[in-house]
Amino acid sequence: MSNYRVKGLGRVDTGKPVTFTFDGKSYSGFKGDTVASALLANGVHLMGRSFKSHRPRGAVTAGSEEPNALIGTRRGPGRFEPNTRATVQEIYGGLETNSQNKYPSLKFDVGAVNDAAYMLFSAGFYYKTFMWPKSFWDKVYEPFIRAAAGLGVSPSEEDPDTYASRYLHCDLLIVGAGPTGIAAAKAAIGKGLKVVLVDENAEVGGTLLSEPQSKIDGTAAWEWLETEIAALKDAGVKVMTRTTAIGYYHQNMIGMVEKLTDHLPELPTDMPRERMWRVRAKQVVLAQGALEKPLVFHGNDRPGIMLAGSAQTFLNRYGVKVGNAPVVITSHDSAWYAAFDLHDAGAKVRAIVDTREDVPDDLTKAARERGIDVKVSHTATATSGRLRVSGIRVNAMKGGAVEQGTWISCDCVLMSGGWTPSLHLFSHTKGKLTWDEDQTTFLPEHTPEDCVVAGAGRGLWGVKAALDDGVAQAAKALTALDQKPDTAAYDVTDDRTGTGVTYRELPTDKNTSKAKAFVDFQNDVTAKDLRLAVREGMRSIEHVKRYTTNGMATDQGKMSNINGLNIAADALGKEQPKVGLTTFRPPYTPTTFGAFAGYHRGDHFEITRKTQIDSWAEDQGVAFEPVGQWRRAWYFPKPGEDMHAAVKRECKAVRDSVGMFDASTLGKIEIVGPDAVEFMNRMYTNPWTKLGVGKCRYGILLGDDGFIRDDGVIGRLSDDRFHVTTTTGGAPRVLNMFEDYLQTEWPDLNCWLTSTTEQWSAIAVQGPNAAKLLAPLVEGVELTDAAFPHMSCAECTVAGIPARLFRISFTGELGFEINVPAPYGRQLWEKIWEAGQAYNVTAYGTETMHVLRAEKGYIIVGQDTDGTVTPHDAGVAWAIGKKKPDFVGKRGLERPDLKAPNRKHLVGLLTEDKSCLEEGAQIVFDPNQQIPMKMVGHVTSSYDEGTTDQPIAMALVEGGFDRMGETVYIPMPDRTIAAKITSPIFVDPDNTRLKIGA
Amino acid sequence: MSLQISSLSPETLIHTGDVQITVTGETGRISLRARGKLAPLDKALGVKLPTKIGTRANKGDVEALCLGPDEWLILCPNDDVSALKAACDAIYEKLPHSFTDISAREITLSITGPQAAELLTIGCPRDIASIGVGEARRTVFDNASVVLWCDGPDQFRLDLWNSFAPYSAELLITGAKEFSAETALT
Known part of the structure; x- marks a missing residue:
């Protein structure tokens, strides 16, 4: 294995060797290497296969924009990540990496037949091929496309890593810690501002890491860097590395993902893998730099062909020569320096090929001094080599004509088509771009956010220009922060400034219709594909993009957008701004789902509200069900019982003796003030003025439209104080609706609302023995029909705990609800449980509660109503105060539709064959009519665990109240069930069971 | 077994070198x-x-x-x-x-220590530094409505409705552990 490591160059720690594997083979590198730099140091360029044609590919860049060198990384079970960029992933001892999109091996891949058949896989291939016959779509085409889609393999195991998130507020956020960002940060220190400097790389410095030759204010670049970063940290600047600003959202919120452990050989306990930072910055400086453009020519994608600037990075930052015999092909000055650096590091540069006629003299002179062959006015027309480039064909250009080509043998090709300002985050702000004809690129113009772009990001070139612009743009941000900016100009020597020209495809003497000149490397989109798309009628760049998939790879067009636009614009015969640029969308680079989920996974996926009695239920082995954000006790199975048996037993126990139920989740609102009763009158359908203190009433709440929104029992504790209960899920909504009316419609009413849901733990004790069980525990109230009749409430003590006691029933049995200060809930529960053993007290859950209330025809808002049910429809019109001048929904109820005779009414259903209906099942009057049948209603509630001899159901049926005793039909997939319409009250219609009795 | 939080049983939930979280008693x-x-x-x-x-x-x-x-x-x-x-x-x-x-409606967590203010940023979108010493705000913490009291630069109280307390406290404990893991790392 050849070693391409150059002694004395690079920032990797040669004292710390690191071993990792790639495709099962062990390689060594140094701490600080990426997978790509370590492989290149071992002479390995072939790192992957392209998506469509399975062409062999190597790293084309040294950074996060890499489209080719995508690998799978693994460290033990579950810790697998596909499509990791080898140019970003740092190596650590034990890292396992694998190439992708190949079978059986990276070097010999049968999928590469696609490449030979390239004429079939042209632009719009999917649209053209998978059109007909239509019947093929489900069975053939879609499975094929799905199987072929995407590089890499989705992880199949659960991710054992954890992810974190934090909010961060700062005065100034600087994205990109190259010379521009550092100069901007430096300009902002000492002013008492909170400054954050963030960079996606493992270390700060940006381009300075690749250009150590420059001297800033007389100090060598790397020394300057070290000193300045230390000074920034001392001054309180938060310097964050391995942190990518992925998106710029409204009002200066920036999302940033910090990679915390992907570079560590050992995973520390409790350490998350990544952290999402949600940053609110008062001002933002975007100093993201520029990305180098590839040149578009036939065969520009072979392993060993890479961007010149990236080769320079591999050399100067990692100490790795990407080859011993490079050829440089460029249209920009910057690539010349890559050639010089490689030459100076011992490589034999075979030629510098420049497409331009005029090249600065100092460059040609410096090349000649090094004995490098210089070919100006030349183009590249082909390359050779199967798994690694071995030669390049270059042709002189004269007067617009391309002359005969000559082959130059080489082991790598360094290309540069100039540089594109990185404007992704700026574009997220809905920033306006302006076309710069000189640089053939878009530059930032205006943004609605508090943000400026600095440095190479706005087309400036060279270290001095970057530093000075960092200061100048920071000054704008500082002025906006009411700070007086300092002025500073940097003195930079050995700076490498330069210019270049932009090409579409490089000129060629070959048949362009057969050229494989790649624009989007990962998706195998060639210049020919783009031109074909235009010929086939695509006019907008957005259509060209989707037709060809140009820019739709994981690098999101970082390599390909501008080249693609230039070619499409040329094919259309329009200027680039008229064709437009596709929209950049977050995230800037591929981001894990884990980073977005943060802490919200597993047990912490979403808020789970628990009552004080939840732990008791859990100890009993209860089955829980989620109700809104709450988890509620559903049923309490005894050993061997299924849900059906448990619920049936619980129901019977309540009707036979006594049951207890955790009702703490019911919403509670305390309404207090001189106008509390007037507020109640206006909100609820019922009249409240005459409700005595110590009495309760069932209240119905409508929307403006007259439909039922919520219900609950309301107790009057004093003239000016009501204890309102709402449904469990409705509590926040009802409180909001109350507040809305109180604040916007009736600000004159002197009353206030307080949520007291959580002030109280509420326990329902229901059943014929409820009073007997409770009486010994209650002090201050005599539990008799005379002293404390049904629908009473009182403040008293229960089991020595101060309580609000309600005599109410949602089961049809004699019942009480005891409210005690929340923390005492479990204590009270246990006391009642203990005392209840004499009566075989049974804990019951929400399912039993549902069955028992259905037997009494009590509705559940949201189950038996669906937002289109009026009190009359639900059979509770008696709860409307007919004499009241107004209440919310009164006028809604006057609408003709709501008074129509044939509305759907809530009725009971008893099946003829005693089967249990399915909730939601549709109802018809005539089962023999033609399909589609006329549906006249549906089953809202249905149970067969109850205490009647047969299953019962509630249903909304057209004109149901006038059809008592009639038979309706419920067509099911296997049969049609006949059912008789009845009253929805199946148990104790005379309410005798609500009495305490003798 | 889920976390139990009650003003009837004041207790320290976690105490790292940098932050201490305590359930305070009835008030x-x-x-x-x-x-x-x-x-x-x-x-x-x-x-x-x-x-x-x-x-x-x-x-x-x-x-x-x-x-x-x-x-x-x-x-x-x-x-x-x-x-x-x-x-x-x-x-x-x-x-x-x-x-x-509303004495029984909520519980109060006392959050103190050099990293107390920073710990609050894991759930509170508000700029903690903008709450003056001796002031308080009604705000949200991890999607739950809270009242946050600032008694000193590293002394805070967080009033939470009972039913939210286990969920919110859980996050604070997770956060406190994360903070000490990070401190140990640097």
Whole structure:
């Protein structure tokens, strides 16, 4: 294995060797290497296969924009990540990496037949091929496309890593810690501002890491860097590395993902893998730099062909020569320096090929001094080599004509088509771009956010220009922060400034219709594909993009957008701004789902509200069900019982003796003030003025439209104080609706609302023995029909705990609800449980509660109503105060539709064959009519665990109240069930069971 | 077994070198609502109600926090709630108001230590540094509504409704462990 490591160059720690594997083979590198730099140091360029044609590919860049060198990384079970960029992933001892999109091996891949058949896989291939016959779509085409889609393999195991998130507020956020960002940060220190400097790389410095030759204010670049970063940290600047600003959202919120452990050989306990930072910055400086453009020519994608600037990075930052015999092909000055650096590091540069006629003299002179062959006015027309480039064909250009080509043998090709300002985050702000004809690129113009772009990001070139612009743009941000900016100009020597020209495809003497000149490397989109798309009628760049998939790879067009636009614009015969640029969308680079989920996974996926009695239920082995954000006790199975048996037993126990139920989740609102009763009158359908203190009433709440929104029992504790209960899920909504009316419609009413849901733990004790069980525990109230009749409430003590006691029933049995200060809930529960053993007290859950209330025809808002049910429809019109001048929904109820005779009414259903209906099942009057049948209603509630001899159901049926005793039909997939319409009250219609009795 | 949090059993949930999270015991909490001239209430409570949202005032054991233009949270010893209620009831005719006992509605976590403020950033979108010492805010923590009290640069209290407490405390414990793991790393 050849070693391409150059002694004395690079920032990797040669004292710390690191071993990792790639495709099962062990390689060594140094701490600080990426997978790509370590492989290149071992002479390995072939790192992957392209998506469509399975062409062999190597790293084309040294950074996060890499489209080719995508690998799978693994460290033990579950810790697998596909499509990791080898140019970003740092190596650590034990890292396992694998190439992708190949079978059986990276070097010999049968999928590469696609490449030979390239004429079939042209632009719009999917649209053209998978059109007909239509019947093929489900069975053939879609499975094929799905199987072929995407590089890499989705992880199949659960991710054992954890992810974190934090909010961060700062005065100034600087994205990109190259010379521009550092100069901007430096300009902002000492002013008492909170400054954050963030960079996606493992270390700060940006381009300075690749250009150590420059001297800033007389100090060598790397020394300057070290000193300045230390000074920034001392001054309180938060310097964050391995942190990518992925998106710029409204009002200066920036999302940033910090990679915390992907570079560590050992995973520390409790350490998350990544952290999402949600940053609110008062001002933002975007100093993201520029990305180098590839040149578009036939065969520009072979392993060993890479961007010149990236080769320079591999050399100067990692100490790795990407080859011993490079050829440089460029249209920009910057690539010349890559050639010089490689030459100076011992490589034999075979030629510098420049497409331009005029090249600065100092460059040609410096090349000649090094004995490098210089070919100006030349183009590249082909390359050779199967798994690694071995030669390049270059042709002189004269007067617009391309002359005969000559082959130059080489082991790598360094290309540069100039540089594109990185404007992704700026574009997220809905920033306006302006076309710069000189640089053939878009530059930032205006943004609605508090943000400026600095440095190479706005087309400036060279270290001095970057530093000075960092200061100048920071000054704008500082002025906006009411700070007086300092002025500073940097003195930079050995700076490498330069210019270049932009090409579409490089000129060629070959048949362009057969050229494989790649624009989007990962998706195998060639210049020919783009031109074909235009010929086939695509006019907008957005259509060209989707037709060809140009820019739709994981690098999101970082390599390909501008080249693609230039070619499409040329094919259309329009200027680039008229064709437009596709929209950049977050995230800037591929981001894990884990980073977005943060802490919200597993047990912490979403808020789970628990009552004080939840732990008791859990100890009993209860089955829980989620109700809104709450988890509620559903049923309490005894050993061997299924849900059906448990619920049936619980129901019977309540009707036979006594049951207890955790009702703490019911919403509670305390309404207090001189106008509390007037507020109640206006909100609820019922009249409240005459409700005595110590009495309760069932209240119905409508929307403006007259439909039922919520219900609950309301107790009057004093003239000016009501204890309102709402449904469990409705509590926040009802409180909001109350507040809305109180604040916007009736600000004159002197009353206030307080949520007291959580002030109280509420326990329902229901059943014929409820009073007997409770009486010994209650002090201050005599539990008799005379002293404390049904629908009473009182403040008293229960089991020595101060309580609000309600005599109410949602089961049809004699019942009480005891409210005690929340923390005492479990204590009270246990006391009642203990005392209840004499009566075989049974804990019951929400399912039993549902069955028992259905037997009494009590509705559940949201189950038996669906937002289109009026009190009359639900059979509770008696709860409307007919004499009241107004209440919310009164006028809604006057609408003709709501008074129509044939509305759907809530009725009971008893099946003829005693089967249990399915909730939601549709109802018809005539089962023999033609399909589609006329549906006249549906089953809202249905149970067969109850205490009647047969299953019962509630249903909304057209004109149901006038059809008592009639038979309706419920067509099911296997049969049609006949059912008789009845009253929805199946148990104790005379309410005798609500009495305490003798 | 899920986490149990109750003001009846004050306990330290986690104590790392950098942060300590403790469930505090029962205390009297009153939601007070009123508008107009507040002098009668000031007198009844023995503390002048602050009128700038987020500011606090206290006298003796009674502390008042202004949460809204007509809303205050009053803290007092648990046993004093009824006495304060009686005092406020006495001026009800003069200044109608809503005095609602919410002592049992929530629990308070005390979060202290050099990383206390930073720990809060894992769930609170608000700029913690903008809450002055001696102030408090009604805000959200990990999607739950909370009141966050700042008693010192590294001393905070977080009031949470009972049912949210296990969920929120769980995150704070996860965060505290994460913070110490990170400290150990650097």
